[in-house]
Amino acid sequence: GDSVTQMEGPVTLSEEAFLTxxxxxxxxxxPSLFWYVQYPGEGLxxxxxxxxxxxxxxxxxxxxxxxxxxxxxxxxxxxxxxxDSAVYFCALSDRGGSNYKLTxxxxxxxxxxx
Amino acid sequence: DGGITQSPKYLFxxxxxxxxxxxxxxxxxxxxxxxxxxxGQGLRLIYxxxxxxxxxxxxxAEGYSVSREKKESFPLTVTSAQKNPTAFYLCASRGxxxxxxxxxxYFGPGTRLTVL
Numbered sequence: 001g002d003s004v005t006q007m008e009g010p011v012t013l014s015e016e017a018f019l020t021x022x023x024x025x026x027x028x029x030x031p032s033l034f035w036y037v038q039y040p041g042e043g044l045x046x047x048x049x050x051x052x053x054x055x056x057x058x059x060x061x062x063x064x065x066x067x068x069x070x071x072x073x074x075x076x077x078x079x080x081x082x083x084d085s086a087v088y089f090c091a092l093s094d095r096g097g098s099n100y101k102l103t104x105x106x107x108x109x110x111x112x113x114x
Numbered sequence: 115d116g117g118i119t120q121s122p123k124y125l126f127x128x129x130x131x132x133x134x135x136x137x138x139x140x141x142x143x144x145x146x147x148x149x150x151x152x153x154g155q156g157l158r159l160i161y162x163x164x165x166x167x168x169x170x171x172x173x174x175a176e177g178y179s180v181s182r183e184k185k186e187s188f189p190l191t192v193t194s195a196q197k198n199p200t201a202f203y204l205c206a207s208r209g210x211x212x213x214x215x216x217x218x219x220y221f222g223p224g225t226r227l228t229v230l
Binding site: 004032036043045049095100102104105107 | 118120145147154155156157159162164170172204206208216217218219220221222223224226
C-alpha cells in the first residue's frame, strides 16, 4: 500500500537558519503530495501542495518540489523564524483510488530558537 | 467565516462509557473524515463519508461508529469496545467541486479525549 517516510525529529535550528525536512513516498498511482503544519494543541493547516511531477508548491516562504524520479517531496525554507516552530507532516492523496484517502508520515517537530 | 468546528476541545470520560465527538462544517463539502492522532505518530483514518447516509471504514474503525444524517455534520462515537481511546481526534472535510480543490482535505481544531 501507499506509505510516506519523513525525516525523524526533533529538529532544532536557530532563527534565520536554512530548513530541510526530507519526505519520500511509495504509491502505486500518481498521488498528490501535501505538507501540513500543526501548531501546539491545534488541528492541521495545509501549508502547500503539488499535484504532478516537477510541480513546486510554495507558501509563507516554504517550498517543496514533486520529484517523481526520486519519489520525494522535501520541504525547504531559506530563513526560519521562531513562529515556524511546529510539527510538520508530509502526506499523499491517491486521488480517487481509495476515495482520496490521505496517508501521513509520522511528523517532524521543528523548534526554532531566537 | 467558513470552516470546520469540533466540540468540545477537551473531553474526559470514565472507562466503559460511550462518548460522541462533534464535527460540523459550513464549507458545503461533500466528503468528511475522522482521524486519530497519537503522540509521535502520524494520523490514522477511522471513518470517512463521501455523501449523506453513506460511510466507509478506514484503517482503524474497530471500537468506533459514525453517522452522516446531514451534509454538514459527521459525529464520531467512541464506544466502550475501543481498547485505548485516549487520543487527539481530528475531523476533516473535502469539497468535490467548485472553489475548493477536490483532493485537498481541510481540518478542524481537534478534540482531545482522555479516558480515566
